[in-house]
Amino acid sequence: MGYLSFYGVLIIIAVIVQSLPISYEIFSGIHPDFLLIISTMVAVNYGRTAGGVLGFLAGLLQDWFSGGLFGIHAISKTLTAYLCGFLRENIYQHHFLTPLLITLFATVVNQVLILMFTKLLVEILVLKEVTKEVIVPLAIWNSIISLFVYPMIYKLESILIRRKFW
Amino acid sequence: MLDFLRKNHKIVLSILLLIALIRIVNLIGADKDYNLLEKIVIDYIFRPFFVAIDGFKDVIGRNIQVISNYQETKQNNQRFKDKIEQLNYQLTKLEKIKNENQRLRKLLNFKERVPYQVVGASVISHSADNWSQIVTINRGQESGIKAKMAVVAEEGYLIGIIKRVTAHTSQVLLLTDQQFVTGGLVSRNASRDLGVVRGRKGSNKLLMNNLSWDADIVSEDIIVTSGLSGNLPKGLPIGEVISVSPDNYGLTQEAELNPFFDLNRLEEVLVITNFTTKTDVSLPPFNIDSLLIKGEE
Numbered sequence: 001m002g003y004l005s006f007y008g009v010l011i012i013i014a015v016i017v018q019s020l021p022i023s024y025e026i027f028s029g030i031h032p033d034f035l036l037i038i039s040t041m042v043a044v045n046y047g048r049t050a051g052g053v054l055g056f057l058a059g060l061l062q063d064w065f066s067g068g069l070f071g072i073h074a075i076s077k078t079l080t081a082y083l084c085g086f087l088r089e090n091i092y093q094h095h096f097l098t099p100l101l102i103t104l105f106a107t108v109v110n111q112v113l114i115l116m117f118t119k120l121l122v123e124i125l126v127l128k129e130v131t132k133e134v135i136v137p138l139a140i141w142n143s144i145i146s147l148f149v150y151p152m153i154y155k156l157e158s159i160l161i162r163r164k165f166w
Numbered sequence: 167m168l169d170f171l172r173k174n175h176k177i178v179l180s181i182l183l184l185i186a187l188i189r190i191v192n193l194i195g196a197d198k199d200y201n202l203l204e205k206i207v208i209d210y211i212f213r214p215f216f217v218a219i220d221g222f223k224d225v226i227g228r229n230i231q232v233i234s235n236y237q238e239t240k241q242n243n244q245r246f247k248d249k250i251e252q253l254n255y256q257l258t259k260l261e262k263i264k265n266e267n268q269r270l271r272k273l274l275n276f277k278e279r280v281p282y283q284v285v286g287a288s289v290i291s292h293s294a295d296n297w298s299q300i301v302t303i304n305r306g307q308e309s310g311i312k313a314k315m316a317v318v319a320e321e322g323y324l325i326g327i328i329k330r331v332t333a334h335t336s337q338v339l340l341l342t343d344q345q346f347v348t349g350g351l352v353s354r355n356a357s358r359d360l361g362v363v364r365g366r367k368g369s370n371k372l373l374m375n376n377l378s379w380d381a382d383i384v385s386e387d388i389i390v391t392s393g394l395s396g397n398l399p400k401g402l403p404i405g406e407v408i409s410v411s412p413d414n415y416g417l418t419q420e421a422e423l424n425p426f427f428d429l430n431r432l433e434e435v436l437v438i439t440n441f442t443t444k445t446d447v448s449l450p451p452f453n454i455d456s457l458l459i460k461g462e463e
Contacts (some may be wrong), residue, residue, distance in 0.1 A: 017304075019291040031431070065291070067298030067329060067343055108419050113298060122176045129369070 001107040003046075006160060007043020009036055010153070011058045019065050030134070032141045035062055035109065037099075037149050039081040040106040044093060055081030069117065074115040080106050096147070103146035196395030251367040266405055269434050275435065280322065282399060285309045289432045290335070292378035299343035299365065301326075301432055306334045309437075316438040323426040324348075324391060324402040325435060336437070340429050341365055341372055341404065349392035350374050350423075357382040360392055363404055363423065370429070372405050375413055375420040383410055389423055399441040 014034035024031055035058035043051020059077035063070050084106050093096055110152055117131065168331065173180055175394025192379035273286060287303035305311055315328045317338045326346065329339040331453035342365040350363035361374040377383060387407040413420040424429050 004435045015294055016291075021289065021292050024292050026432070031292070032296060033295075035294075062294045065294035066211060066336070067293060067300040067339055068295070073295060118297065138296055165314070 002160070007038070007042060007054055007055075007158070011035055011054070011061060014038055014058070015061050015065055027141050028137070030137045030141055032143070032145050033110070033147065035059070036077060036080065036106055037091050037146045038101055040084045040102055041079055041099070041146075042149055043081040043085040043151060044088055044091070044102055045097075047088060048082045049108070049127055051081035051085045057077075072114055073115050076110050076117070079113055080098060080110040083109060098152035099146040100143045105140050105141045107142045108135065110137045111138065144152065187295055192367065226377055231250075231396065250260050268436070273434060273436055276318065276320065276322040281436045281441075283310075284318075284436040284438050285311060285337070287435055287437060289435065298345070299340040299429065300329065301338050303336050303338055303341065303435060303437070304333045304334065305437065306336050308333050310439045311437050312439075315399045316391075316402060318402060318436050318438065319427045320434075321426075322402060324398070324404050325425075325427055325429060325432065327397065328437065334404070338435070341425050342370055342429055346400060348404075349394045350380070350397060351392040351405075352383050352388045352402075353388040353390040353401070353403070354382075357387070359383055360394075361389075361421070363389065371408070372423040372425055373420060374423055375418065377413075377419040377421065379412070379419060381419055383407060383421055385409060387421075389421075418420070 040053035042054045055077035059074035062073040188449040287305035289301045293300045319325045326338045326340040330337040346365040352359045362379040363374045389404045391398045391402040405425045407421045410421045
């Protein structure tokens, strides 16, 4: 229950932060995907099922605060986090570059999934343009942010465990 | 004589010193000016000592004062720093209020110019992803806002339409979102051709297509809402044409538009909640120059 509340609060904070106009200004016209960073982190630490569930909830929340096709983020985040869950046993989690590489991979997969759904259903997007304008800068920003977010969440978790929050 | 002096040298010396002292006192009290010798002695022998001693006394005095008042000086310093920070904060706040005031004045100008019922709102958040161009405003159903209502910025530039509404907030689908579609009209008396204006992903430009092959549309034409859908009033400025090209193998034409307003800088907007008139607001003398400058920004 403690884990659920902790990550519940975390994704609510994340969606608020990434919706703020200031966040858009700070990251030069890109909304960093804090929700994806948290979902992949959970998938890597607690397994693909936990990651998938959190990815779904986070994506659903993002769909409420975004335009476009409703449910697209819920599906893409579930799939991405579930996929990252498979990496759990094949990576060394405590290397400082792990968050960066995992997030880079997850961002590209997530954006490609969105692009696939959007391309199939809307057929307006131009691949080259969106790669240059959205996918590449977003992957870079997400990876950089993950270097700070991962240790921060680890620290918070350890404090809460010490205080017997769960 | 010498024996006398040797025996009483202390007394003699004391008397001489006394005489000298009396002489000096007389000199100070005398009205007459110094003679040359006195001037030399005072200027070149005593003065440097006096100056040095006086300077030393000043330095010591100041330092002692600083040391004794250190706490007070420190407090004063902190107080001044706080005051400067407070004044800087107030200055920034005033600058912000001034800008807001200017924007609100422009919104008010539009409100007074057109016979629409409008509701003012502030932008509280942007889209949570990078694939849609939406903003959330702080007014909803309780303020009379419904889906598909037009949203305009200062001077009446169309910026989007209401997409979803809650009791206290509304989502605005911006012009540049790929889902945005509305009817556009060339705002030139000689033309008045119709087309469909839509947003384009990955670009801040708009696309106007489905223009007839012989449509009279050229660069720098102003495109306004056609009002044919019934959801938007006629004549709200959408953008300026920057290029025209043939489409569908020459069967139709398409134009690229530059919106008048930088949609990343939205802070206050007006939602048009009711427009009963069919008046074309673009027809009164529209300041094209100001629009062009806005567009270039």
